[in-house]
Amino acid sequence: MADAEALLAQSHVLEHAAPLALDGGQALTGVRVAYETYGTLNADKSNAVIIFHALTGDQCVASPHPITGKPGWWVRMVGPGKPIDTDRFFIICANVLGGCYGTTGPASLGPDGQPYAMRFPVITIRDMVRAQVGILDALGIEQLHAVVGGSMGGMQALSFAANWPERTRAALVIASTARHTAQNIAFHEVGRQAIMADPKWKGGDYYAGGKGPDKGLAVARMAAHITYLSEEGMHEKFGRKLQDRTEKTFGFDADFQVESYLRHQGLSFTDRFDANSYLYITRAMDYFDLAEEVAGGEGGGRLADAFRASKARFCLVSFDTDWLYPTAESRTIAHALNAAGAPVSFVELSAPFGHDSFLLDVPALDRVIAGFLKQ
Amino acid sequence: MADAEALLAQSHVLEHAAPLALDGGQALTGVRVAYETYGTLNADKSNAVIIFHALTGDQCVASPHPITGKPGWWVRMVGPGKPIDTDRFFIICANVLGGCYGTTGPASLGPDGQPYAMRFPVITIRDMVRAQVGILDALGIEQLHAVVGGSMGGMQALSFAANWPERTRAALVIASTARHTAQNIAFHEVGRQAIMADPKWKGGDYYAGGKGPDKGLAVARMAAHITYLSEEGMHEKFGRKLQDRTEKTFGFDADFQVESYLRHQGLSFTDRFDANSYLYITRAMDYFDLAEEVAGGEGGGRLADAFRASKARFCLVSFDTDWLYPTAESRTIAHALNAAGAPVSFVELSAPFGHDSFLLDVPALDRVIAGFLKQ
Numbered sequence: 001m002a003d004a005e006a007l008l009a010q011s012h013v014l015e016h017a018a019p020l021a022l023d024g025g026q027a028l029t030g031v032r033v034a035y036e037t038y039g040t041l042n043a044d045k046s047n048a049v050i051i052f053h054a055l056t057g058d059q060c061v062a063s064p065h066p067i068t069g070k071p072g073w074w075v076r077m078v079g080p081g082k083p084i085d086t087d088r089f090f091i092i093c094a095n096v097l098g099g100c101y102g103t104t105g106p107a108s109l110g111p112d113g114q115p116y117a118m119r120f121p122v123i124t125i126r127d128m129v130r131a132q133v134g135i136l137d138a139l140g141i142e143q144l145h146a147v148v149g150g151s152m153g154g155m156q157a158l159s160f161a162a163n164w165p166e167r168t169r170a171a172l173v174i175a176s177t178a179r180h181t182a183q184n185i186a187f188h189e190v191g192r193q194a195i196m197a198d199p200k201w202k203g204g205d206y207y208a209g210g211k212g213p214d215k216g217l218a219v220a221r222m223a224a225h226i227t228y229l230s231e232e233g234m235h236e237k238f239g240r241k242l243q244d245r246t247e248k249t250f251g252f253d254a255d256f257q258v259e260s261y262l263r264h265q266g267l268s269f270t271d272r273f274d275a276n277s278y279l280y281i282t283r284a285m286d287y288f289d290l291a292e293e294v295a296g297g298e299g300g301g302r303l304a305d306a307f308r309a310s311k312a313r314f315c316l317v318s319f320d321t322d323w324l325y326p327t328a329e330s331r332t333i334a335h336a337l338n339a340a341g342a343p344v345s346f347v348e349l350s351a352p353f354g355h356d357s358f359l360l361d362v363p364a365l366d367r368v369i370a371g372f373l374k375q
Numbered sequence: 376m377a378d379a380e381a382l383l384a385q386s387h388v389l390e391h392a393a394p395l396a397l398d399g400g401q402a403l404t405g406v407r408v409a410y411e412t413y414g415t416l417n418a419d420k421s422n423a424v425i426i427f428h429a430l431t432g433d434q435c436v437a438s439p440h441p442i443t444g445k446p447g448w449w450v451r452m453v454g455p456g457k458p459i460d461t462d463r464f465f466i467i468c469a470n471v472l473g474g475c476y477g478t479t480g481p482a483s484l485g486p487d488g489q490p491y492a493m494r495f496p497v498i499t500i501r502d503m504v505r506a507q508v509g510i511l512d513a514l515g516i517e518q519l520h521a522v523v524g525g526s527m528g529g530m531q532a533l534s535f536a537a538n539w540p541e542r543t544r545a546a547l548v549i550a551s552t553a554r555h556t557a558q559n560i561a562f563h564e565v566g567r568q569a570i571m572a573d574p575k576w577k578g579g580d581y582y583a584g585g586k587g588p589d590k591g592l593a594v595a596r597m598a599a600h601i602t603y604l605s606e607e608g609m610h611e612k613f614g615r616k617l618q619d620r621t622e623k624t625f626g627f628d629a630d631f632q633v634e635s636y637l638r639h640q641g642l643s644f645t646d647r648f649d650a651n652s653y654l655y656i657t658r659a660m661d662y663f664d665l666a667e668e669v670a671g672g673e674g675g676g677r678l679a680d681a682f683r684a685s686k687a688r689f690c691l692v693s694f695d696t697d698w699l700y701p702t703a704e705s706r707t708i709a710h711a712l713n714a715a716g717a718p719v720s721f722v723e724l725s726a727p728f729g730h731d732s733f734l735l736d737v738p739a740l741d742r743v744i745a746g747f748l749k750q
Contacts, residue, residue: 023625024625025625118627121625122625122626122627179615180615181606181609181610181614181615182606182609182610182612182613182614182615182631182633183601183604183606183609183610185615185631185633185634186597186601186609186633186634186637187601189597189629189631189633189634189637189638190594190597190598190601190637192627193593193594193597193638193641194569194572194594196627197569197573197590197591197593197594198572199574215572216572218568218572219565219568219569219572219594222561222564222565222568223565223598226558226561226562226565229558231556231557231558231698234556234557234558234561235556235557235558237557238557239556239557240554240555240556240557240560240664240667248662250398250399250400250496250497251497252493252497252567252571252654252658254564256557256560256564256661258557258560258561258564259560259561259564262561262564262565263564263568266568279627283627286631287623289615292615323606323698
């Protein structure tokens, strides 16, 4: 199946000719954006859909992962006859700015031929979107049929609809939020400190040789991974079950299945992700506050004002077991969209998988997405 | 106030003459238990109360902390005329086995004169209680007026009531649980991996000189600390407020107050806690499952059976914002006590501080404790 899907995908790289002006005040030259497309752009270029990926995602939404070889992260959703139908839509999915799958990020070479590392500028969610708007410009796509994203992808979808209000007819935001809360920031800060505490991080200059801060990155991933699952889901999946043993060892091995699972999640993550990218992308998420952005400073903005100019239809989806971006966050967005007079549908789906529900087998989500995009 | 309280405290060390038989099958020789007492034991030795401390607590429940000099961790609850009234009760609070405040733990010297480090046996909550029962034996206290504990202290109180059913007339269990869930284990495993990932941990053999794995321990503490606070409480206290600045720096400094707060929590913790103790105590908590213990093996036990022999009155207190050991965990214990025919009162208190509510200004808790102990 992965091979069949792969045939549908085309890989591209956009090179930004002009420097990309960033929210932090700097301009980044020579920005490259790696992206995949699926399906065919129609004659009037009206059937394009951008899918924005989440924190540790990539552009291979429905094609095999370049490192692990696993099927694309949303292959259940994107393909012929699937909810995001490649027979009907022209799908674009780009690696985010700051990422490590071909788009310019901290591992990329700067103008001096050395990796940026921590000289890479701190970016925002809007900067990520900015880099991807360049794809639309290059392809001559005036207006998208829709923008779609879950989690950090949803933040980008919101940012796109707010900042480029004429350029999409619809925005589908799943398991996301209009701003990072103190608890969201706190978990990310633990991850960053875990990476920075690893002596192999070397202030970010670990690209020259040997391994990077794999141990710190694994701990960061473990901490984050807990927030992606629900307490109930973990209980059902693991409970207090032991791993390949019948009795506790009275030692520090991974006696419990949940320990073994988390260790595996941490270790395998280091094979496919750059630690500095993790720092920059989590920072962008923590900085995200759409209301604040509208106000042009710290605090005080009204979220509704972010959507005043938008002509898009919105669809918001939350999951009842998601405690990372709980339903209340989507409700806040729905209220703001109502206040701005934007058409919005909002549904909380019941699914046991916590935040990760948007990536997993939740047939109700398939129906919501298919229905919303068909309009 | 701290000085006045200090006058009431007496410091003691119990030396176990016999080896302490542990749940893991080993026997630990030369066990020392450091404890404080407050108030006066009456003539018939009927007014003694044990307070069990939590994961990172210590015996200085109402006397200045030996390292930080701060007032005792429950000074609001323990003292003359306070809910745990030192004018009326003889209070005992001991550092747990595996701890780092005078009771035998991984930093203690083994029979060969070298620190145990990771040669220290893995212990259980029941082993911690066992070491403290020795204090009662030494003082000739047949039966306690009550055992009291919050969080891990509550686990010890439950273990005491279940395993030494004749030796207390009452058990007060606050913000606790009868078993660690998959999510509880997961958070602890992140902390342990953070410590073990620090090269200064050196397989536990860091006592000889220099600093231990402070960076790893700080990360462990940061991750754990998030679980002690409620999302709402963090939002109210920190929100997205910036730390000593008016604009985001577009860097990796602690821009947000919550980052600064967490970093401080992590760093200051390393001044007062031994990393190996953190490993052993979290392991004991993860192993805790009172129903499983009763069944004598892995899984399958009935929690009610743990309390069949108990003659004690029970009081269970949970907090509505505690997501570490949420109310449902206390309810499970209440149901088991009901099934065992034990007298039990159970109250969920409303407080904004999450799990840490048991340590903070929650007047309703003061009233519950005072009322329960007066009976």
